[in-house]
Amino acid sequence: MNRFFVDKQNIVEDRHQIFIDDQDDIKHIEKVLRLKKGDCIEICDGQNMEYIAQIIVLTKKRIELKILEKGTAKTEPPIQVTLFQGIPKAGKMDVIIQKCTELGIRNIVPMMTERTVVQLKDQKAEEKKVERWQKIADEAAKQCKRGVIPQIGLPKAFEEAVGDAREFDLSVIPYEKEGAFGLKHVTETKQSLKKIAIFIGPEGGFEEQEIVRASKAGIIPVTLGPRILRTETAGFVALSILMYALGDLGGI
CATH class of the missing domain: 3.40.1280.10 (SPOUT methyltransferase, trefoil knot domain)
Incomplete structure (x- = not known):
């Protein structure tokens, strides 16, 4: 599953939503990966928290996702x-x-x-x-x-x-x-x-x-x-x- 990083402010946990507004990421998701509404991707906040999220809205300027799972990233070393x-x-x-x-x-x-x-x-x-x-x-x-x-x-x-x-x-x-x-x-x-x-x-x-x-x-x-x-x-x-x-x- 493909991973993308977003700013912490783009994650609204009480509404179980994540927003992607980086234009390079949007183009990669839409044009290169050819993902569509209903597909899932990994999202990371860059601070060791990761999410499995489903695309619910996909436009040229913004992607909205629904959080399905949340957890601590297991890929960071202890040092x-x-x-x-x-x-x-x-x-x-x-x-x-x-x-x-x-x-x-x-x-x-x-x-x-x-x-x-x-x-x-x-x-x-x-x-x-x-x-x-x-x-x-x-x-x-x-x-x-x-x-x-x-x-x-x-x-x-x-x-x-x-x-x-x-x-x-x-x-x-x-x-x-x-x-x-x-x-x-x-x-x-x-x-x-x-x-x-x-x-x-x-x-x-x-x-x-x-x-x-x-x-x-x-x-x-x-x-x-x-x-x-x-x-x-x-x-x-x-x-x-x-x-x-x-x-x-x-x-x-």
């Missing part, structure tokens, strides 16, 4: 992971956002580091880029039936991102020169981990002084193994390890 991603070149960020959304990421914050090549010209350019990235997260969340849409933040400087580490129960920074501590060791020595941050550098990785700065802020350098991973791979690997160790990958 909230934020990825601070050094902005890579070309379309690599698109892939990072899509795949991390599938794996269960909660937030992605683009990050400017010493070795970041991509330069966003001004705030308007930043906002336009982030708007496109958010759409990628939205579509990926629909496809993999997430209960929450990961939020893509505005780009931050490395120093500002490091300052955010205090908000997390655990913050890690994969580094090719770190050979002693891996994510498994770190997660086994920490308890009650709910909010975790991963810091990933762009192409070329982090400068040594950035690792020193991160360590002083309590961010733990870790190894992801003996091989050098690309920036678009490192985040997947770190997130997968965390989801397997603390989340919901791999079952029991």
Whole structure:
């Protein structure tokens, strides 16, 4: 069954009704899926509540649905992971956002580091880029039936991102020169981990002084193994390890 996200205000529970007014969603339902009155779809409020709803009115500007079932989404992991991603070149960020959304990421914050090549010209350019990235997260969340849409933040400087580490129960920074501590060791020595941050550098990785700065802020350098991973791979690997160790990958 196809899933769509709507704003909480579009759900009127006391009347058992849901309204879809997003034009892209309406076109997709009518023109691509060719759904009609009486068909059912999944609706999610983006805050971990989901509904089975039946189409009762379908027009070009608005779709009205009747709530048949309601429940808590079962697709969200028990940990909230934020990825601070050094902005890579070309379309690599698109892939990072899509795949991390599938794996269960909660937030992605683009990050400017010493070795970041991509330069966003001004705030308007930043906002336009982030708007496109958010759409990628939205579509990926629909496809993999997430209960929450990961939020893509505005780009931050490395120093500002490091300052955010205090908000997390655990913050890690994969580094090719770190050979002693891996994510498994770190997660086994920490308890009650709910909010975790991963810091990933762009192409070329982090400068040594950035690792020193991160360590002083309590961010733990870790190894992801003996091989050098690309920036678009490192985040997947770190997130997968965390989801397997603390989340919901791999079952029991």
